[in-house]
Amino acid sequence: MRYFLQTLGCQMNYSDSERTASILETMGYEPAAVGPDADLLIVNTCSVRQKAEDRTRGHVRHWQTLRRKNKNLAIGLTGCMVRKTGTRNRDSIDKPDPLLTRIPDLDFVFRIEDLPRLPNILKKFHGKNSQLCFDEIREGTLDNYFAIFPKIASNFQVYLPVMTGCDHFCTFCIVPYTRGRERSRPMSAILAEAKRLVKNGAREITLLGQKVNGYGQSAFDKKSGFFSNVTGHPFAELLKQLNTIRGIRRIRFTSSHPEFMTDELISTISQLSRVCHAIHLPVQSGSNTVLSRMNRRYTREKYISIAQKIRSAMPDCAITTDIIVGFCGETDEEFQQTLDLFEIVRFDMAYLAEYSPRKGTVSEKMMRDDVPQAEKTRRWHALNDVLRRISFEKNREYEGRTVKILVESTKKGLLSGKTDTFKPILFPGNKNLIGGIVSVMITKAREWVLEGVIAPRP
Numbered sequence: 001m002r003y004f005l006q007t008l009g010c011q012m013n014y015s016d017s018e019r020t021a022s023i024l025e026t027m028g029y030e031p032a033a034v035g036p037d038a039d040l041l042i043v044n045t046c047s048v049r050q051k052a053e054d055r056t057r058g059h060v061r062h063w064q065t066l067r068r069k070n071k072n073l074a075i076g077l078t079g080c081m082v083r084k085t086g087t088r089n090r091d092s093i094d095k096p097d098p099l100l101t102r103i104p105d106l107d108f109v110f111r112i113e114d115l116p117r118l119p120n121i122l123k124k125f126h127g128k129n130s131q132l133c134f135d136e137i138r139e140g141t142l143d144n145y146f147a148i149f150p151k152i153a154s155n156f157q158v159y160l161p162v163m164t165g166c167d168h169f170c171t172f173c174i175v176p177y178t179r180g181r182e183r184s185r186p187m188s189a190i191l192a193e194a195k196r197l198v199k200n201g202a203r204e205i206t207l208l209g210q211k212v213n214g215y216g217q218s219a220f221d222k223k224s225g226f227f228s229n230v231t232g233h234p235f236a237e238l239l240k241q242l243n244t245i246r247g248i249r250r251i252r253f254t255s256s257h258p259e260f261m262t263d264e265l266i267s268t269i270s271q272l273s274r275v276c277h278a279i280h281l282p283v284q285s286g287s288n289t290v291l292s293r294m295n296r297r298y299t300r301e302k303y304i305s306i307a308q309k310i311r312s313a314m315p316d317c318a319i320t321t322d323i324i325v326g327f328c329g330e331t332d333e334e335f336q337q338t339l340d341l342f343e344i345v346r347f348d349m350a351y352l353a354e355y356s357p358r359k360g361t362v363s364e365k366m367m368r369d370d371v372p373q374a375e376k377t378r379r380w381h382a383l384n385d386v387l388r389r390i391s392f393e394k395n396r397e398y399e400g401r402t403v404k405i406l407v408e409s410t411k412k413g414l415l416s417g418k419t420d421t422f423k424p425i426l427f428p429g430n431k432n433l434i435g436g437i438v439s440v441m442i443t444k445a446r447e448w449v450l451e452g453v454i455a456p457r458p
Ligand code: SF4
Pocket: 166, 167, 168, 169, 170, 173, 174, 175, 176, 210, 211, 257
């Protein structure tokens, strides 16, 4: 039997898929290169934007046509679309998931936390049209889920989830409803997994969490007692511990929240040799009134002050961000504040999104999505123009410099990798350098990418 996993969305989903693949291969399934070769198709979904949900439906619609050729084919779904449909509440776990009705071509649906139960689901699967529901499994536990050692897609560049869920409830965000409440893993479990990953060849570890720098600080974490001996900032402590593991060359983390980017954490990052100087710090808007409607719990002034502290502690540190344009009620004046923030902070990169309401969120229920689509698109382009200019100006500062690159893959016949500051770079070289760290001299800056040549040995 062969399986094919389609992953949509963020790094957390890719990390979840690595754990899913591990379970399937332990059960004897083999990976298929493409969907039509598989007997088991699973889509790991994203629901942050409507587009991602539409893509999920497209995949399932296409896959169900494969049943004509393969009578054994089973189609399943997991990830962020699942809880959103009403299974977040423990009391409703016995009800069939509404997704099975809304997407009738699905055979089974499971929450990612129920991954340890996947073998039971598949064992009970009786073929075409026999839908499996939540009442056939018991709720999985977070500990079990994290106890599954992932089937790592790349040995040298790995993801390591350190916390999951979010208690922040930004009004536009679906995460608290899909991933649930915020919980961190004990530090000892993370360090043990990191050591195991290094033994497997990991050189770069990216720590994952919806609010990764809030690690160890949620209501659940305080009750758990896992962090009772930690006196300082728990995430700073975790970074310090990871920095001591021999073999790790680079430590990255994403996504951070401004509220937890304290002076102590900035100072710690600046002092640790293996922690990369690249901080993804979503701001979402440059307007205080929009930030308040989004329930972001900081002001633009606070954000600017954090960015200044980061740059003063680490002048080379790249700061990237997420932005939503056209949020409910966003006026042109409020949007101008975002443009203005870009000129002040000079982000190295930003992920820009036009607002689309996600079902069940506060903004969907209580606010009007009143910025016309054409205006959202105009604002997106206006911001992207500023971003492109600043990104190019910042990339040009790299010309003539020699930087260390972790070689990741090939693209268009060139090697591709990233600087410590997360700048993508292309340069000629031999494929056997993939997975290694090489010195590259930057010869040319483009808007979104650097070009270079391998630097001669000194
Ligand atoms: S902090 Fe991030 S994950 Fe949490 S609700 Fe806000 S946007 Fe969503």
